[in-house]
Amino acid sequence: MAGRFAVPGDKSLSHRALIFGALAEGETVVSGLLESDDVLATAAALRAFGVRVEQFGPGRWRVIGGRWRSPDGPIDCGNSGTGARLLMGAAAGQGITATFTGDASLSRRPMGRVRRPLEAMGVRVEGGQTLPLTVHGPVTMGIHHRNVPASAQVKSAVLLAGLGTDAEVVIEEPVPSRDHSEIMLAAMGVELERNGAFTRLGRRRTLTPALLQIAGDPSSAAFALAAAAIVPGSEVTAPDMLLNPQRSGFVMALQRMGADVALANVRGQAGETIGDVRVRHGPIFGAEFTPEEIPSMIDEIPILAVVAAFARGETRIEGLDELRHKESDRLALMEQGLRACGVAAGSDGDTLVIQGGSVVGGADIRTHGDHRIAMAHLVLGLASQQRVTVDEAEMIATSFPTYVGAMRALGADIAQTA
């Protein structure tokens, strides 16, 4: 594996750029947008809210924001938890009524965590603890929201709902989650006071249109960087990657495992930090990861588990309960997938324990429609003794439609089976 990896735009930033642009009166222009199924579902939702959202070049989008209207039919968020949760909060803040639905996986994911704070803000919500749910704005009250478990989606939903009131809106985060919403809202003129674990919405709660450049997605780059760490002879660079501290846990984890990692061109971009990350193959060793470290690499745990399978010695990853509530039960699926590939992996409560070494592979992995389970096992197959097959590979398009091409360009042997 060698070369510069074509890192797609960050998924979290892409959803936010479209949604925040749709809330800002006037024209917001976005470049480097991730054009994946999840983000396209958010674009379609915004159109249903009466917002003009259009592509005018590869990765280049224009959003003409303003007041939203209640849509004529249900909003299908597809596979996307980020889309669903952020849009629920934003719709409440806009004072409209909307019903949210999703695919089979999204329909199983917990929505009580968004419903509860919205209801505390005076929003009427119909339905249960999962989609479909109907949100009836407006927001009539403020909130002091304690963000436990640490969820950037829930925090963002509360902030977006809070734009629809003048009442006090405070978020308290004992463990920090990604703060892209805070950074992008501030860049678009919203007043936010940030003080340690506390974030408070200020007086100015309207957004100004902006030119937004989306940095590379560290959660997607992680697959190529992991491959470089475990495939002998590799050297891969992921350029212009988002290096927000709440998203850099995987790069730090590689370093802690002894991988040859270098950062270059580190710089600021609209309040975020970005830079190039280079990983070279070399010896890697098992390590321990504690619960407080997990939010900064929550989406990278499947690929971290794969790296651990090739590291010398034992890796323990603690505090993985949230992994059970992602697009699939990722804790169970990684344990099963690694075992099917001949790796001694086990879980003890919400801790994953992996004995690394050489990996046999040779398994047909059932991904349960989870894009990251598919991509992680394909990377495992690049370094295992026997090839690995994954099912439902089309789901990779939810976050990374160009994955196979980008990996092949580095020299990966990935073939489509009949």
Ligand code: S3P
């Ligand atoms: C995201 C937050 C995380 C992450 C997801 C994207 C976001 O989810 O897993 O892929 O964009 O805010 P949680 O908020 O559920 O932790």
